[in-house]
């Protein structure tokens with residue numbers, strides 16, 4: 001179960017500061033697309049996301065788009081995010097996605113943060129790969145995907161309840 005727990009949690013990507021990331025020992029950032037940097041299933045960036053990416057680059061971080069979306073969509077959204085590197089159709093949570101990301105950035109796993117809104121893809125894969133896992137609250141519930149997404153979000157809720165119960169016991 002603990003592999004599904006994010007190391008850090010934020011309300012949105014724009015809440016994460018360069019200082020936060022430095023404290024985590026992070027040099028590179030892999031960001032998810034849907035509900036993390038864009039409105040779900042669109043090319044519309046979330047408010048402040050483009051500026052946030054630019055700021056992090058200026059702060060010296062490497063930023064890469066790591067998404068399970070198709071390559072064409074990954075490519076076009078990477079341009080919107082300021083022409084950053086991207087890996088589309090990445091097959092998160094499989095390890096290969098994360099290995100490709102860290103290699104593209106020339107960094108070690110523990111120097112890379114994966115920021116995403118799904119425990120079963122972004123966070124699970126990051127933890128398995130030894131990366132710093134950062135969960136952000138999804139911008140909105142998915143309109144696509146129907147029942148399977150609903151079930152997954154319900155499960156995420158239960159995992160967080162369990163995780164929080166564990167935290168308060170300490």
Ligand SMILES: [Mg+2]
Nearest residue numbers: 032034035117
């Ligand atoms: Mg997402």
